[in-house]
Amino acid sequence: MSNFTTTTTTTVRAGARTRRGSGSITRVVVLGAIAIAFISPIIFMIVTSLKTRADATAIPPSWIPNPISLQAFASILAPGTATPVLQWFANSMVAAALNATLVVITASLAAYPLARMQFRGKNFVFVIIVATLLVPPVILVIPNYLIVSELGWLNSLVAIIVPTAASAFGVFFMRQFFVGLPIELEEAARLDGANRFVIFTQVILPLAKPALATLALLAFLGNWNDFLWPVYVLFSPEVQTLPAGLSTLQSANAVRYDLLMAGAVVASVPVLALFIFLQRFIIEGVSRSGVKG
Amino acid sequence: MSTKVGERVLPTGRARRPSASEPRSQNRGIRTGTRQQWITTPWLFLAPYLLLFGGFVILPAVLGVWISLHSWDYTLPNKPFVGFDNYVALFSPGSTVSGPFWGSMRATGIFTALSVPLLLIVPLAVALLMSKKFPGRDFLRAIYFAPYVLGVAVISVLWRYLLDNNIGLVNHYLGLLGLPDDTAWTTTTPAAWVALVGVTVWWTLGFNAVIYLAGLQDIPTELYEAARVDGAGPWMQFLHVTIPGLRPILSFITIITLLASANMFGQSYLMTQGGPGRETRTAIYQIADTGLRNFQMGSAAAMSYVLTIFLMAISAFVFYIFREKQPKKLEKEVRS
Numbered sequence: 001m002s003n004f005t006t007t008t009t010t011t012v013r014a015g016a017r018t019r020r021g022s023g024s025i026t027r028v029v030v031l032g033a034i035a036i037a038f039i040s041p042i043i044f045m046i047v048t049s050l051k052t053r054a055d056a057t058a059i060p061p062s063w064i065p066n067p068i069s070l071q072a073f074a075s076i077l078a079p080g081t082a083t084p085v086l087q088w089f090a091n092s093m094v095a096a097a098l099n100a101t102l103v104v105i106t107a108s109l110a111a112y113p114l115a116r117m118q119f120r121g122k123n124f125v126f127v128i129i130v131a132t133l134l135v136p137p138v139i140l141v142i143p144n145y146l147i148v149s150e151l152g153w154l155n156s157l158v159a160i161i162v163p164t165a166a167s168a169f170g171v172f173f174m175r176q177f178f179v180g181l182p183i184e185l186e187e188a189a190r191l192d193g194a195n196r197f198v199i200f201t202q203v204i205l206p207l208a209k210p211a212l213a214t215l216a217l218l219a220f221l222g223n224w225n226d227f228l229w230p231v232y233v234l235f236s237p238e239v240q241t242l243p244a245g246l247s248t249l250q251s252a253n254a255v256r257y258d259l260l261m262a263g264a265v266v267a268s269v270p271v272l273a274l275f276i277f278l279q280r281f282i283i284e285g286v287s288r289s290g291v292k293g
Numbered sequence: 294m295s296t297k298v299g300e301r302v303l304p305t306g307r308a309r310r311p312s313a314s315e316p317r318s319q320n321r322g323i324r325t326g327t328r329q330q331w332i333t334t335p336w337l338f339l340a341p342y343l344l345l346f347g348g349f350v351i352l353p354a355v356l357g358v359w360i361s362l363h364s365w366d367y368t369l370p371n372k373p374f375v376g377f378d379n380y381v382a383l384f385s386p387g388s389t390v391s392g393p394f395w396g397s398m399r400a401t402g403i404f405t406a407l408s409v410p411l412l413l414i415v416p417l418a419v420a421l422l423m424s425k426k427f428p429g430r431d432f433l434r435a436i437y438f439a440p441y442v443l444g445v446a447v448i449s450v451l452w453r454y455l456l457d458n459n460i461g462l463v464n465h466y467l468g469l470l471g472l473p474d475d476t477a478w479t480t481t482t483p484a485a486w487v488a489l490v491g492v493t494v495w496w497t498l499g500f501n502a503v504i505y506l507a508g509l510q511d512i513p514t515e516l517y518e519a520a521r522v523d524g525a526g527p528w529m530q531f532l533h534v535t536i537p538g539l540r541p542i543l544s545f546i547t548i549i550t551l552l553a554s555a556n557m558f559g560q561s562y563l564m565t566q567g568g569p570g571r572e573t574r575t576a577i578y579q580i581a582d583t584g585l586r587n588f589q590m591g592s593a594a595a596m597s598y599v600l601t602i603f604l605m606a607i608s609a610f611v612f613y614i615f616r617e618k619q620p621k622k623l624e625k626e627v628r629s
Binding site: 024027028030031032034035037038039041042044045048057058059060061102105106107109110112113114117119120122125128129132134135136137138139140141142143144145146147149162163164165166168171196197200221224225226227228231232242243244246247249250255257260261263264267268271272274275279282283286287288 | 332334335336338339341342343345346348349350351352353354356357360367419422423425427429433434435436437438439440442443444445446447450451452453454455457459460461462465495498499500503504506507548552555556558559562563576577580581584585586590593594597598600601604605608
């Protein structure tokens with residue numbers, strides 16, 4: 001997890017940090033004001049989801065639901081509607097979990113030889129994979145629709161799980177992590193006669209748990225929030241994921257903001273929960289993607 | 294850092310092709326393993342990924358060119374080869390496709406030109422304010438980042454509500470401040486652009502700020518101290534230490550922000566439905582609708598390559614601007 005290069009500079013900086021205290025109050029005030037602007041829309045979304053239909057459109061808008069009502073949730077989560085939010089939730093969970101699993105397995109397997117083995121074509125493969133990070137995904141949308149259609153995956157969750165699992169970022173991310181691991185443990189295992197696969201599963205993967213967790217989280221979030229692809233590839237209400245479903249919900253209930261906010265809350269709860277408990281992994285994963293890029 | 298150390302011990306397995314007659318040995322020392330093992334093992338590790346990568350990245354990238362050279366209607370059995378006709382049509386002012394396409398390119402251009410500078414400058418300012426440790430810093434960082442984890446569908450549906458011209462919170466508070474309280478944020482321009490850009494800044498500011506923050510922390514403090522000794526004030530330190538120190542990060546953030554803005558879709562699809570008229574219908578929106586709603590895939594594929602060429606040219610330009618003018622001389626001196 002840690003940054004391998006800057007141990008000396010951080011200790012020096014720690015000294016510099018404590019020296020300056022004067023400007024910190026205005027800084028905290030400014031940053032605090034921005035923070036309020038950032039968090040209040042999310043709070044208002046939750047507040048509105050707990051309002052009655054009339055209360056949600058009342059003027060002036062109020063920050064406290066009166067009365068607190070679960071009516072909106074009851075309405076959207078009821079079985080047998082044209083907008084099956086619970087089904088979407090289950091679909092999103094399954095798709096994001098399987099997609100993240102696929103990403104973690106394929107990316108870590110692929111990253112290991114790129115970090116640790118010498119073979120003909122290695123640089124070529126690595127350069128091609130990294131180069132696709134800069135290719136705008138838009139050129140893949142139309143042909144991938146045809147490929148998915150040819151495979152019989154249209155209007156099915158498989159289309160959301162498999163194609164996006166070809167994560168060039170994942171391979172790059174894991175390779176950078178493997179390169180930074182000390183080689184000595186592997187050498188010891190090799191002298192004991194372990195083959196590459198055993199070394200990978202018994203030595204490398206346990207060491208890589210934090211990186212694997214970070215990658216799994218980022219893949220889960222990415223898949224959970226993916227919008228364009230599901231909107232066009234999933235057309236039946238019962239197979240949609242939550243973001244595509246929210247679009248359906250919005251078309252069906254243009255100004256029923258109580259229902260829309262309840263749907264948005266349902267779509268947000270898992271990712272917000274993951275974020276609250278694992279934000280260090282997520283934020284460090286994102287920040288390292290830039291530093292090492 | 295340990296790349297060389299790691300690779301030194303491995304024999305270079307490039308000399309021989311694998312042959313079936315060679316026995317596979319399970320029990321190998323580091324340097325005495327069979328060559329065959331070295332040649333096939335890496336590909337076994339790579340195989341699952343390369344299957345996905347080949348099938349859903351390389352194949353479509355090539356197939357797209359093929360599609361764009363055909364009059365490819367998904368719903369029709371015949372997909373005649375038309376050469377560059379799809380591209381020619383895009384560049385013929387009178388054709389049915391060129392007007393909507395360039396209109397959407399214009400929308401993408403407006404959105405990119407408005408959002409990218411804000412998404413480069415505001416998160417940098419926030420990151421600079423947060424670069425020194427203070428109580429609650431990690432908490433604030435998490436709050437700024439929080440909108441990003443919500444995803445475009447949630448934030449778009451949420452902000453369409455907040456920006457509702459009759460009952461939305463935004464107009465309500467603008468009214469309390471004595472400002473016009475009846476702006477139609479999602480159905481008129483230029484207000485719709487303000488809304489789309491503002492919401493996007495709110496959504497992704499934290500993402501860029503977090504990357505900046507990590508970059509700032511990699512700039513050695515000694516450089517600031519040396520600058521201070523030379524009499525540089527905060528502004529000069531920012532210009533001559535912070536900005537050069539952030540160069541690789543700046544180039545990375547500029548590229549990913551440009552690409553993200555140029556690929557804007559969800560905000561427009563959900564907040565403005567591309568309106569008023571087609572004014573906020575972005576290129577991606579137009580491509581997806583042409584190809585995947587109207588199933589004119591040949592034309593849509595051609596559009597996607599035209600857009601891609603624009604994006605790659607801009608990316609190359611950004612790389613050129615941020616190219617390393619001098620090797621990191623100063624930094625090396627300090628670190629060694």
